[in-house]
C-alpha cells in the first residue's frame with residue numbers, strides 16, 4: 001500500500017494540490033477573504049512540496065524500473081506544482097469571485 | 099523460477115512436440131463458420147470488425163464534413179439550410195469524437211495488444227465482443243437519426259440551456275444523451291479489458307520495463323477513460339433527468355447552473371483529447387524504431403512522459419471556459435497547467451526525432467505519415483499554447499481559429515498515426531501488405547489537402563469568422579479563405595479514397611497466413627500469428643525480443659516455448675504477475691456464443707427505445723438483456739481442472755480466487771469507475787451550493803438514524819457472509835439476503851424521509867441533487883441485488899463453494915463499495931446542510 005502510494009505519490013500530490021488551489025478560491029474567498037485563501041495556498045503548496053521531496057529522495061537511490069519512473073515523476077510533479085503555484089504570485093487573489 | 103530459456107540454449111519445452119498437439123490447439127480456437135462468425139469472441143475477429151466499423155464512421159463523418167465545406171465554399175450559399183447545417187456539424191463532431199476516434203484506438207488495442215504481449219487473447223473476450231456490438235448497433239442507429247431530421251443540433255459538447263427541454267424540445271438531444279452515454283459505457287468496458295489485459299496477460303518475463311510503449315499508452319489511455327468518462331456520464335444522466343422530469347440541475351432561475359455542465363463535460367472533454375492522442379503516439383513509438391531499425395531513444399523517459407501527461411491532462415479543463423467569467427486567478431491556474439502539459443508532449447516529440455536521427459529512417463509510406471504527423475501535430479501544439487493564453491483566447495474563442503487548432507491536433511495527432519499504423523501493421527494481419535505506391539500518393543494528397551483546408555481557417559478565424567455558422571455574407575474578406583478550405587477538404591477526400599482503394603485491392607485479412615514481418619520489427623506481434631496468437635508463448639528478456647533472439651520466430655512456431663498446446667482442451671491464456679510478469683495461473687477463456695451478442699443488441703434497443711419514450715417496449719428489452727447476461731455469466735468461472743504444466747517445469751493452477759484472479763482486478767476497476775462517477779456527483783452538489791447557497795435548507799431534516807443502522811447491519815452481514823461461505827450454506831445464504839435487503843431498505847428509507855419532509859426534486863437545484871443521490875445509489879444497489887441473486891443461484895446449483903468462490907468475491911467487493919457510497923451519500927446530504935446552514 002505504502003509503496004504503491006510512493007510510486008504514484010508525485011502525480012497524486014500534484015492533482016490534490018491543484019484541486020485545493022482551484023476549489024478553495026470558490027469556497028474560501030467568499031466567506032473568509034483573500035488572506036485566508038493565501039494561507040490555504042501556502043499550506044497546500046508546502047504540503048505538496050513535502051510529499052514530492054520525500055518521493056524524490058526515497059526513490060533517488062533506487063535502480064529498478066519502478067523506482068526510476070517514480071523518481072522522474074517526482075521531478076515532473078515538482079515542476080507541475082511550481083507551475084500551478086506561479087499564477088498565485090502574479091494574479092490578484094479572489095478577484096471575480098461571487 | 100524458470101530455467102533461463104534461450105540464453106543457455108535450453109527451452110521451456112522439448113521437441114518434437116507430441117502428435118496432435120497443434121491440431122488440438124487449432125480445434126480449441128476454431129472460428130464459427132459462415133455468417134455465424136458474428137458469434138466469434140476472439141480478439142482478432144472482433145478487432146477487425148471494430149477497426150472496420152470505426153473507419154466506416156470516419157468516412158461517414160468525413161462525408162458530413164464535405165457537405166459542410168460545400169455549403170461554406172461561397173458566401174450566402176443555400177445548399178444546406180440552417181437547421182440541417184446545425185445537425186450536420188453536431189453529428190460530424192460527435193461521430194468523429196465518440197464513434198471514430200475513441201473506438202478506433204480502442205480497436206487497435208484489442209487487435210494488437212494480445213499479439214504484442216504474447217497472450218492468446220484478452221482476458222474477457224465476451225466483454226470485448228459485447229462492447230463492440232453495442233457500439234456498432236448504437237452508433238448506426240444514432241447516425242441514422244440524421245436521415246430523418248431527428249439528429250441533435252446543439253454542438254458536440256451539447257451545452258445547456260441550448261440543449262434544455264425549453265430550447266431543444268425534440269428528441270434529438272435525447273438521442274445524444276442516451277446514445278452517447280451508452281457508447282461511453284461500451285468504451286469503459288473496453289478500457290477494463292485493456293487494463294487487466296496489459297497488467298495480467300503479458301508473456302512470462304515481460305516486466306513493466308520491457309513492455310512495449312504501445313502497451314503503456316493503452317494502459318494510460320484506459321486509466322484515463324476510467325476517470326474521465328464517468329464525469330460526462332454523470333452529466334448526461336443529470337441533463338436527461340432534467341429534460342425528462344424537470345429536475346433543474348442546469349436551470350439558473352431555480353438554483354441550477356448551466357456552467358455545471360461545462361465543468362463536467364470538459365473534465366471529460368479535455369482528457370479526451372489525450373485519450374485519443376496518447377495511443378496514437380504509442381503507435382508512432384512502435385513504428386519509428388522499426389522504420390529506423392534502432393531502439394527507441396529515451397524509452398523510460400517516454401513512459402514517464404506518458405504517465406505525467408495522463409495526470410496533467412486532468413488539470414486543464416477550464417481552458418475551454420476562459421470566456422465564462424471565472425475568477426482571474428482560476429484562469430491563471432489553468433493557463434499555467436495548459437502550458438505545463440506541453441512539456442511531456444514535447445519530450446515525446448524530441449524522442450522521436452532523436453530516434454529518427456539515431457537510426458536510418460526508411461522512407462516508407464508509414465514513415466511519411468509519421469513525418470506528416472510530427473509536422474501537423476507540432477503546429478497544432480503551437481496554436482494550442484497560443485489559445486492557452488487567456489487574453490488571446492478571449493479573441494479567438496469560438497472562431498475558426500479554434501476549428502483550425504483542434505483539427506491540427508486531432509487529424510495530425512490521431513488520423514495520421516492511424517493511417518500510418520494501417521500501412522505498418524497490415525502485413526501482420528493481411529495476406530498482402532498495402533501498396534507503398536498508393537500509400538505514398540495518399541499521404542501527399544492528405545498532407546497537402548489538409549494544410550490547404552485548415553491553414554486558411556487560422557486566418558478566417560483571426561479576421562472574425564465565428565465557428566458554427568451555416569452561411570456568411572460576401573465582402574468580409576472571408577470568401578477566399580473559405581473557398582480555399584473547401585478545395586483542400588476535397589483533396590483530403592481524394593487521399594482517403596486512395597486509401598480505401600488500396601484496402602480494396604490489397605487488404606486480405608487473414609487469421610492464419612499473414613504476409614508477416616516485412617519491416618523486421620522487434621516486438622512480438624511480428625511472430626507468426628493465428629487465431630490463438632503465437633503457437634507457443636515466448637519467454638521475454640528484452641524490449642525487442644525478436645531482435646535479441648533472431649531465431650525466436652522459428653522456435654515459437656515449433657512450440658519450444660511455453661504453452662505449446664492446450665492443457666485443458668479449451669481456450670486458455672497465461673496470467674502473470676503485474677510488475678515482474680511471473681506466471682501465476684492458467685486462465686480458461688470462453689469460445690463463441692450468442693448470449694453476449696443478444697445482450698448487446700437488446701441493450702442498444704433498451705436505450706434507443708427509452709429515447710423515443712417507448713417505455714414498455716424498453717422494459718421488455720431490458721428483461722431480455724438480463725436473461726441473456728445470466729446465460730452469459732452462468733458458464734463463466736468453471737471449476738478447477740487441476741494443475742497444468744506450461745513448460746520449464748512450471749505448473750500452474752487452473753483455478754484461483756482473490757487478487758490473483760483477473761476478474762478481481764476488473765472488479766476493482768469497475769469500482770474506480772463507480773467512484774469517479776460518484777465523486778463527480780459530489781463535485782456537482784458542492785458546486786451548486788457555491789452558486790446558490792440560498793436554496794440549501796436552513797433547518798435540516800431529522801437525523802438519518804434508521805438508514806445508518808441499516809448500513810451497519812448490511813456491513814456486518816457482508817463480513818459474516820465472507821466467513822460463512824466455507825462453513826454453512828444456509829447461514830451464508832441468509833446473511834447474503836439479509837445484508838443486501840438491509841442495504842436496499844436503508845436507501846429506500848432515506849429517500850422516503852426526504853420525500854416526507856416535503857422536498858420535491860423539481861423544486862430547486864438542491865432538491866434535484868438530493869434525489870440524484872438517490873438515483874445513483876439505487877443504480878449500484880440494483881446491481882448488487884442482481885449479483886446477489888446470481889450468487890445465490892450459483893450456490894443452489896452447486897457452482898459456488900469455499901474454493902470456487904470468484905463470483906462471491908466479486909459481489910463482496912461491489913457490495914462493500916455500495917455500503918461505502920451509501921454512507922458517503924448520507925454524510926453529504928445530511929451532514930453538509932448542517933455544516934453549511
Ligand code: HEM
Pocket residue numbers: 160163164166167187188190191192194195199252253254255501505508509512513551564565566567587590
Ligand atoms: C479531414 C477532414 C475534416 C474536415 C474537412 C473537417 C471539417 C470540419 C468543419 C467544416 C467543421 C465545422 C465548423 C463549424 O461550422 O463550426 C468541423 C467541426 C468539428 N470537427 Fe472536423 N473535419 C475533419 C476531420 C475531423 C476529425 C478527424 C475530427 C476528430 C477526430 C474532427 C472533429 C471535429 C469537431 C469535434 C468539430 C466541432 C463540432 C462542433 O462545433 O460541435 N474533425 N470539422
Ligand SMILES: [Cu+2]
Pocket residue numbers: 367368371414415417418
Ligand atoms: Cu482542452
